[in-house]
Amino acid sequence: MYKLGIDVGGTNTDAVLIDEKLNVAAEVKFPTSEDIYTGILGAVREVIRLSGIKKEDIRQAMLGTTQCTNAIVERKHLAPIGILRIGAPATLSVPPMVDWEEDLSRIATGIAIIGGGSEYDGKELAAFDTKGAEAFFREMKEKGVKSIAISQVFSTVRNDHELAAAKLCREIMGEEVHISVSNEIGSMGLIERENATILNAALWKVAEQFTEGFANSLKDEGITNADIYLSQNDGTLMTMEHARKYPILTVACGPTNSIRGASYLSKLKNAIVVDVGGTTTDFGVIQNGFPRESSVAVTIGGVRTNFRMPDVISIGLGGGSIVREKEDGTVTVGPDSVGYEITKKAMVFGGNVMTATDIAVRLGMAKLGDASRVGQIPKELADKAMEVIRGMAEDGIDAMKVSNEDCDVILAGGGSIVLPEKIQGTSSVIKPEHFGCANAIGSAISKVSGTFEKLINYNELPREEAILQAKQEAKELAVAAGALRETVEIIEVEDVPLAYYQGNTNRVKVKAAGDLR
Template identity: 50%
Template sequence: MNYRLGIDVGGTNTDGVLLDEQMNVIHSLKTPTTEDVETGIYNTINQLVKEANIDGEKIKFAMLGTTQCTNAIVERKKLNRVAIIRIGAPAGTAIKPLAGVPDDLKNILGNYMYIVEGGHEFNGDEISILNEDHIRTIAKELEGNVDSIAVTSIFSPVNKTHELRAAEILRDVLGEDVSISLSSEVGSIGLIERENATILNASIINVARMTAEGFEKALGNNGIDAKVFFCQNDGTLMSKEYTLKYPILTVACGPTNSLRGASFLSDNKDAIIVDVGGTTSDVGVLVKGFPRQSSIAVELGGVRTNFRMPDINSIGLGGGTIIRVDGDSITIGPDSVGHRLLEEAIVFGGSTLTTTDVAVALGKMNLGNPDRVAHLDKELLEAIYNQMVEMVEEAIDKVKTSGDDIPVVLVGGGSVLFPDKLKGASKVYQPENGGVANAIGSAISQISGEIEKIFSISKENREEILNKAKQLAITETIKAGADSEKVEIVDMENVPLAYLPGNATRVKVKAAGDLAID
C-alpha cells in the first residue's frame, strides 16, 4: 500500500493528512506552526507517520500548501532584490513602473527600473524594434546587484517574442544565477497590473526556494523519498520547478485547498464552502469541483495585480473572535484571540468572551470547561449566537449568483460553531475530517495548466484557433507534471474585445490531469 501526504501551513496551525491509494483518510492532525516553518512541517510529518503506524518509505507523493509567499509580500520580509525592465518605449513611458505601489514596497523593489524600446500592438505587430543593445547594457549594470529580473512587454500575451529575446540576452550576460520572470507567463491583459504581478513573482522566488527546500528536508529527515508538489490557487498542483518559476501562483492556496477538500469530503462539485478558522471565515464557490475565479483585478499587499485568484469573501468571524457587549449593543470581532484561544477564552480559564465561549455555553459544542460559562445570561448568548449565524448567512448570500438555495459545506476547525440549517442553503454538510479539509485538498489535487491569449478570430478560423488554444493548455499541464494520457480541458471561455479592431477575442483555457506516476 502506498500513501499520499498532504500538508497545509497556516498562520496558527500546520495541518497534515495521510491518504491511501483509494483516497481514504488514514490519519490527520494539527500541530502549531513554528517560526521557521520547516520545524512545524517536520513535527507534523513525524507525528503523522508515528500515529498512523506506517512506513514512511511508502509515502510516494507529498503535497504542500503554504502561506509563506503571501506573508513575504504582506509583511515585506525576505524579498528578492529585483530589477524591473519594461519593453515599451516610446509608447509605454507615460506611467512609470510601480505606479500606485505603496512607498514601503516601492523602496524595496524600485532601485533598478528601466524602460526599453520595443513592444507590440494588440494584433501582434511591432510598435518598435527591440533595443537589444540597451538590454545588454542593463544586464551588465545589474551583474551582482540583483537576485531576479521582471520583464514586461506591451501586449506580450499576444506576442511574447520581445520578452523571450530580452530573457535570452539577460541569460547570456548573467548566467543561470539570476531568476527571470516574464509577464506573458504570469499575468493577464492589462500592462500595469500584469507588470505588478510579474514584479511580485520575481520578488518571492527566494522565499519559494527556501520553503521548497525546507519541505524536502523535513521529508528527508523523516526517511521519506516522495515526489514533491506544491499547491496553487486554482485548486491544483505544480512541480517544484514550476513553483520556483511561478511562486505567485501559491498565493491564496489555503482557502482554495479548503474548497477542494470540502468538495471531496462532501462529494459536492457545485456548492458554497464556508471555511471557519480561528480569526476569519472564508466563503467561496465551487464550480464543477474547482473554485470560482475572481473576474476583477486583485490587490495583494497593497499592489493591484491581474493574475488569477479564487473569488473568496472573508469575514472577521472565527473560533477565537472576540465578543464585546456594551448595554444593548453587541459587537462581534473583527479581532480575534487567534492561536491564544486556549489561554484567553473563558472556557479555558481566560477572561475574554469569544465565539467559542458562546457556543459552549449554549451547548452547541463541547470544549474546555462549560462550568466556567454557566453563569452567562442565556438570552444575551442567544442574541449573540443569532448575530453570528446571520453574519455567515449574509456572507453566503453575497457569493451567490441566483436566489436559489444551494448546498453549503462547513469545514475548518471552527465549523462546529454553526448549526446544520442556514438560510439560503438547500442542505448544510459538516463532513467528517472537515477540520483538516485544507490538508486533504492539497493531497487530492490534480495538476493543471492554463493559457490566456488574444487571438484574431473569424468564422473561418474559429475552430482551428480554439483547438490550438486547447493544445497549448494541455501542453502547459503536462509541463507542470501531469500524466499526458489523463489530461482534459476543464474550463474554456472566449470573450470578443469590442474595443479592439480585427475580431480580437480573449481566449482562456484551463486543463487538468492526474499526477504522472514516473
C-alpha cells in the same frame, strides 16, 4: 502507497495521510509555529504516529503554505530586483510601481523603460531597444541583483520582445539569474500584469527557502521516497521547480485547498464553501469540482494584480474571534482574534477571553474543552453573539451568489463549529466527515493543471479549430507540469469576444487537469 497533505494556516498546521483509494488514514491539527517548520515537523510526526504506517510508504507529499502571501503583506524576505519595461515611448507617462507604497517599492534596485512592445493588434509599437536592455542588465549585474522582472506592452498578444530580453538577460547576468516574464504570469492590462511579475521576481528567496525547507524537513524525518509538490491557487499542484519559478502562484492556495477538500468530502461539484479558521472565514465557490476564478483585479498587500486568483471573500470571523458586549447591550464578534493562542486564552481552555468557540460551547453546539467554564456566560448574550455570527455568514454567502436562488453550502475548517446549522439563503448546509482538515485533504487529492490563454482572430482561424488547438495546448501544458497523460481532461473552456480589437478577436482560455504521475 500514501499521500501526505499539509496545509499551514495562521492558527493550525493541518496534516493528513490518504491511501491509494483516497480514504483518510489519519488527520491531525498542530499549532502553527513562528518559524513554520517546527509546526510542520510536529504535524508530520503526529499524523505518522496516529496512522501507524511506515515512512517509506509515503510516496507523495503536498504542501500548501501562506509564506508568499505573508512576505508581501509583512514586507519581509523580499529580494531586491531589477525592473525592465519594454514599451517606450507609449508607456512613459505611467512608470512601473507608480502607486506602490514606499515600504514595498524599495525592492526595486533599478527601473528602466526601453523601446519596444506591440499594439493591441500585434503590430510592432517600436523596435526592440537591444542596447538599452544590455546597458540595464549590465548595471543590475554590477549591483549584485539576482532577479529581474520583464514586462512588455501587450505581451499577451505578442511576446517576442519579452523573450528576446530574457535571452539577453541570461547571456549578460548568467544562468543563475532569476527571470520573470509577464506573459507567463498575468493577463491583459500592462500595469496589473507588470505588478504581478514584479512580486513574482521578488519572491524567489522565499520560494527557495520554503521548497528546500520542506524537502529537508521530510528528509530529516526519514521520508525519502516521496515526490514533493506545492499547492497553487487554482486548486492544483506544481513541482518544486515550478514553485521556484512562479512563487506568486502559491498566493491564496489555502482557500483553494479548502474548497477542493470540501468538494471531495461532500461529493458536491457545485456549491459555496465556507471555510472557518481560527482568525478568518473564507467564502469560495466550487464549480465543476474546482474553485471559481476571480474575474477582477486582485489586490495583494496593496498592489493591484491580474494573475489568476480564486474568487474568495475573507472576513474577520473565526473560532478565536473575540466576543464583546458593549454598554448599550449590543454584541460584537471579531475581527480581532486570539489566533493560535486559543488553547491558552479561550474560556473553555482556562483563559479569560470570550471567543466565538466559547459561545458555541455555551449554546451546546460543540463539545470542546471544559464546558463548565462558560456556564457563567448569560444565555441572552450567547444568543446575541450567535445572531451576529449567523448574519456575518449569511452576508458572505449572499456576496458569492450569482442569483437569488438558495444554494448548497459546505462548511469546512476547524472553526466551523461556531456556525449554526440553519443559515438563510441555503438549500442545504453540509458539514462532511473530516471537515476540520479539509484544507490538507484538498492539498493531498489535488491534480496537476495546465492553462492555455491567447487572443485569437476567428476570421483567421475558425472558432472550432481554435478551441480544439487550445484544448490540445492546455493538455500538453498539464502533462509538462507532471500530469499523467491518459488522465488529463478539459475542465474549463472560455472565449470572450473583444469588441475593441480588429476582426473577430476573442480571448480564448482553456484549462486542463490530470492525476499526478
